[in-house]
Amino acid sequence: xSDRSGLIGLxxxxxxxxxxxxxxxxxxxxxxxxxxxKDAPAEVILNDLESAARQALDVARQKGIAxxxxxxxxxxxxxxxxxxxxxxxxxxxxxxxxxxxxxxERTLQLPVYVDNDANVMAFGEYRFGAGRGYQTIISITLxxxxxxxxxxxGKLFRGHNFAGGELGHMSISYRGRKCRCGGTGCWELYxxxxxxxxxxxxxxxxxxxxxxREIVDLYEQGDPVAxxxxxxxxxxxxxxxxxxxxxFNPEIFIIGGGVSEAGDWFIDMIRQRVQQSAMEQxxxxxxxxRAELGNKAGWLGAxxxxxxxxxxxxxxxxxxxxx
Amino acid sequence: xSDRSGLIGLxxxxxxxxxxxxxxxxxxxxxxxxxxxKDAPAEVILNDLESAARQALDVARQKGIAxxxxxxxxxxxxxxxxxxxxxxxxxxxxxxxxxxxxxxERTLQLPVYVDNDANVMAFGEYRFGAGRGYQTIISITLxxxxxxxxxxxGKLFRGHNFAGGELGHMSISYRGRKCRCGGTGCWELYxxxxxxxxxxxxxxxxxxxxxxREIVDLYEQGDPVAxxxxxxxxxxxxxxxxxxxxxFNPEIFIIGGGVSEAGDWFIDMIRQRVQQSAMEQxxxxxxxxRAELGNKAGWLGAxxxxxxxxxxxxxxxxxxxxx
Numbered sequence: 001x002s003d004r005s006g007l008i009g010l011x012x013x014x015x016x017x018x019x020x021x022x023x024x025x026x027x028x029x030x031x032x033x034x035x036x037x038k039d040a041p042a043e044v045i046l047n048d049l050e051s052a053a054r055q056a057l058d059v060a061r062q063k064g065i066a067x068x069x070x071x072x073x074x075x076x077x078x079x080x081x082x083x084x085x086x087x088x089x090x091x092x093x094x095x096x097x098x099x100x101x102x103x104x105e106r107t108l109q110l111p112v113y114v115d116n117d118a119n120v121m122a123f124g125e126y127r128f129g130a131g132r133g134y135q136t137i138i139s140i141t142l143x144x145x146x147x148x149x150x151x152x153x154g155k156l157f158r159g160h161n162f163a164g165g166e167l168g169h170m171s172i173s174y175r176g177r178k179c180r181c182g183g184t185g186c187w188e189l190y191x192x193x194x195x196x197x198x199x200x201x202x203x204x205x206x207x208x209x210x211x212x213r214e215i216v217d218l219y220e221q222g223d224p225v226a227x228x229x230x231x232x233x234x235x236x237x238x239x240x241x242x243x244x245x246x247x248f249n250p251e252i253f254i255i256g257g258g259v260s261e262a263g264d265w266f267i268d269m270i271r272q273r274v275q276q277s278a279m280e281q282x283x284x285x286x287x288x289x290r291a292e293l294g295n296k297a298g299w300l301g302a303x304x305x306x307x308x309x310x311x312x313x314x315x316x317x318x319x320x321x322x323x
Numbered sequence: 324x325s326d327r328s329g330l331i332g333l334x335x336x337x338x339x340x341x342x343x344x345x346x347x348x349x350x351x352x353x354x355x356x357x358x359x360x361k362d363a364p365a366e367v368i369l370n371d372l373e374s375a376a377r378q379a380l381d382v383a384r385q386k387g388i389a390x391x392x393x394x395x396x397x398x399x400x401x402x403x404x405x406x407x408x409x410x411x412x413x414x415x416x417x418x419x420x421x422x423x424x425x426x427x428e429r430t431l432q433l434p435v436y437v438d439n440d441a442n443v444m445a446f447g448e449y450r451f452g453a454g455r456g457y458q459t460i461i462s463i464t465l466x467x468x469x470x471x472x473x474x475x476x477g478k479l480f481r482g483h484n485f486a487g488g489e490l491g492h493m494s495i496s497y498r499g500r501k502c503r504c505g506g507t508g509c510w511e512l513y514x515x516x517x518x519x520x521x522x523x524x525x526x527x528x529x530x531x532x533x534x535x536r537e538i539v540d541l542y543e544q545g546d547p548v549a550x551x552x553x554x555x556x557x558x559x560x561x562x563x564x565x566x567x568x569x570x571f572n573p574e575i576f577i578i579g580g581g582v583s584e585a586g587d588w589f590i591d592m593i594r595q596r597v598q599q600s601a602m603e604q605x606x607x608x609x610x611x612x613r614a615e616l617g618n619k620a621g622w623l624g625a626x627x628x629x630x631x632x633x634x635x636x637x638x639x640x641x642x643x644x645x646x
Contacts, residue, residue: 159572163604249482281410281486
């Protein structure tokens, strides 16, 4: 029996590493999660990634699947050509200046490709989720911050130096709060999951919500504080979405993150607000939808992205050899 | 004597039509300006464009220059494939739904290509000005509003539906002033030439400045109101520039419009503010410079853009015929 070919994706986050084995068409064979040692030195995190990949390789072998490539999504800005993590991210201090591709290729003996986590999530939705069939896509994830992914003409747009796409650090309030990034009034200070939890705590005078899902549940039960939090969230998300639509005039705008899974009413409310504020021409025909892959978007996208990079590499090699 | 080939560019603005004849390398042969009949029906404006083009054609003929193409820059969103002006712009009410290319090609019997005015200005700087040699370029013009042009990998990025690039309508104040576009707190309400003139009037309690250049002159003479206006302008421009750098991570950011011609100190002040607020990784290596072509950028860019579109069209035709 001939082996089927498959892919491994690893999505390194501040809390967990999510990873799994899938087929090239996105069919999930198996998936896993383990805690991130985010305060450990980079070597420990690299070891964890390697060990996760080995676990996935074992599973693939048992199921007769030959792994072609391994894709990694990581916070921070990544030099994709070298698979090198350049920038640090706040909250993840030791994790910078890491030659991820070089080290994992040496230990795992397979082609490894690395990109920013928000980029691979966008790529996952593009290949297997809400973005299937579209070519000009903006994707955001409402999480600890706001991650942004930009796909133009079917390709990830990363900026000149791999450091673009920071949609969460667009200022929506020039006199607003200072952000860890150095900016003022960054969008993610007002519209991330973190800001929802903070608003809930503040406005309920001390009551805590453990997750945005809890706030969503309370909202659906008619809780007035949850209502205020959700309405604020909708307004703040819509401000940024409208700006980005005026800038990019995309085909589709995908909104992900826990709160987006609330139900269609959340996206409907955002869509309504955006319709009141984005420019008529820029908004024309733009679909605003919720993400479909949930927290699988990262590892699935990393897997798909790595395969595509690898195929591009092979094609380039063939062209070089033939000419 | 064999004819040299040349190009015509027309830059339709709310106040003037600027136009001229140039060579493919951007050498200016002659240039002109006439008033825009902005309150007249679209037919009158089309006639004015045609008459301007005929004047330029006469000049070219006298100088032994054979015109290849005519490029037009216009306010509003343009379906570039059809050369069709789709959207109206505020302050230019009759000028919408105009098949500019179709009509001018019929009357002028030459290939005509049409794009948005901010786009052709960006293209002008890219081909002949501050953007020469760069591939990922953001250009803004501080004028009545803020026009934005985005060049990615050497090509104008217009969005899916030709309605992107509206950088002036990115909100920098979610609780700010209402904009004519329907949005709230749009950047151009705080950082355009218009806002400088308004601030000057307000803060000087009735003294008028006829242009931003006058405010610049007063600033250089030490006028305290002009100083406040300029410092505010620098801060407000920098807020948006930082956001756009975080989003696009361009190679170069070009700032045009009357006030940018003030002197290097203006761009220096903006650069300094941006360095304090943009993300370290996104800002790395980004050049922030002033535009070089002044108010010639529009017509020169329209001329260059039209030639490039025409050559692409010829190449596509050749490929079609050969296969």
